[in-house]
Amino acid sequence: MSGHPRIIVYLQRAVGHEFSAAQQFTLQAVQAEHLGLGSFVDELRAGAVDELRHAEAFSRRLHEIGAGSPSVQAAARPVGRTLAELLRFGLATEADAMRLYAEALRFCERVADAGNAELFARIHRDEVQHYQELERRLREHGVEMKH
Numbered sequence: 001m002s003g004h005p006r007i008i009v010y011l012q013r014a015v016g017h018e019f020s021a022a023q024q025f026t027l028q029a030v031q032a033e034h035l036g037l038g039s040f041v042d043e044l045r046a047g048a049v050d051e052l053r054h055a056e057a058f059s060r061r062l063h064e065i066g067a068g069s070p071s072v073q074a075a076a077r078p079v080g081r082t083l084a085e086l087l088r089f090g091l092a093t094e095a096d097a098m099r100l101y102a103e104a105l106r107f108c109e110r111v112a113d114a115g116n117a118e119l120f121a122r123i124h125r126d127e128v129q130h131y132q133e134l135e136r137r138l139r140e141h142g143v144e145m146k147h
């Protein structure tokens with residue numbers, strides 16, 4: 001299997017995004033623990049693991065197409081201090097992932113790369129689910145949505 005150079009770049013950006021998200025959610029779990037937010041702590045920990053699995057899947061694909069291990073510097077994303085901030089910053093991360101993977105998916109389809117289209121589509125679905133879970137929690141807490 002080989003990859004279009006632009007798809008390799010999308011995969012590398014995806015790995016970077018996922019490690020950033022895993023780092024952010026891990027730090028948010030610690031902050032949520034500090035705030036005594038109970039079940040949200042476990043959700044954030046589970047979310048961090050999901051993002052690590054995504055990083056792994058994108059990295060594996062880079063190996064499969066002969067691009068080797070990406071050299072990744074995970075960008076620091078804001079953690080937040082209050083529950084409202086944790087949720088808003090988490091939503092922004094999920095929205096970024098959705099945008100990036102939707103764009104990557106469109107490009108894969110344009111160059112008829114079904115294998116990578118399937119990978120980006122699958123992970124895009126996970127991110128939509130993450131987004132919806134955070135949105136539900138934001139509504140539950142009566143926090144005003146910021147668009």
Ligand SMILES: [Fe+2]
Nearest residue numbers: 018050051054
């Ligand atoms: Fe992810």
Ligand SMILES: [Fe+2]
Nearest residue numbers: 094126127130
């Ligand atoms: Fe996510």
